[in-house]
Amino acid sequence: AQKVTQAQTEISVVEKEDVTLDCVYETRDTTYYLFWYKQPPSGELVFLIRRNSFDEQNEISGRYSWNFQKSTSSFNFTITASQVVDSAVYFCALSEVGSGGYQKVTFGTGTKLQVIP
């Protein structure tokens, strides 16, 4: 069975600090996708990134970067020079093909990030 672990329940940083959110996953499949979503206080989940299991290149998008390491089954997310607007709950998710052929997505329990001005 697939599993996603976000061991950090809550993190507080002071504005402009860098912060890394950890994500460790378990799967038996060789083909899978990993995602990060942001959930601001309004509640809507905002898609940030999607990575397939064959692409281990790190990715950078502005202040955001992602480190995918299959050897350690991790897909960590770093925010550089954090800002108050980054305060949210961040979810890591793993997608596999379920028994019915549908896309089964397993979400971690989320990491609540608070950026203090």
Added chain:
Amino acid sequence: DGGITQSPKYLFRKEGQNVTLSCEQNLNHDAMYWYRQDPGQGLRLIYYSQIVNDFQKGDIAEGYSVSREKKESFPLTVTSAQKNPTAFYLCASSGLRQETQYFGPGTRLLVL
């Protein structure tokens, strides 16, 4: 603008009452999903549908029902059999074959 809409934003249910949450998408996605989120927890799948007039139970389907009469719409009914319905409900849609799921703004259901 393409996107997913959910209504209402807040919904109050009385004991023994069935209530229906609306989800509409204009992204031309084939697949739609309903998730439940409880405080401090991740999302749990209630129902999903890959095609019109077909849907499947997720991990916590008991006490819920859905329909998929149109590609754009996937309403969720919380029945009186659901004894602990207070939660945040999120609808999502995606293309097929492990495409990214996009989410609506959610409906918060409270029990009076």
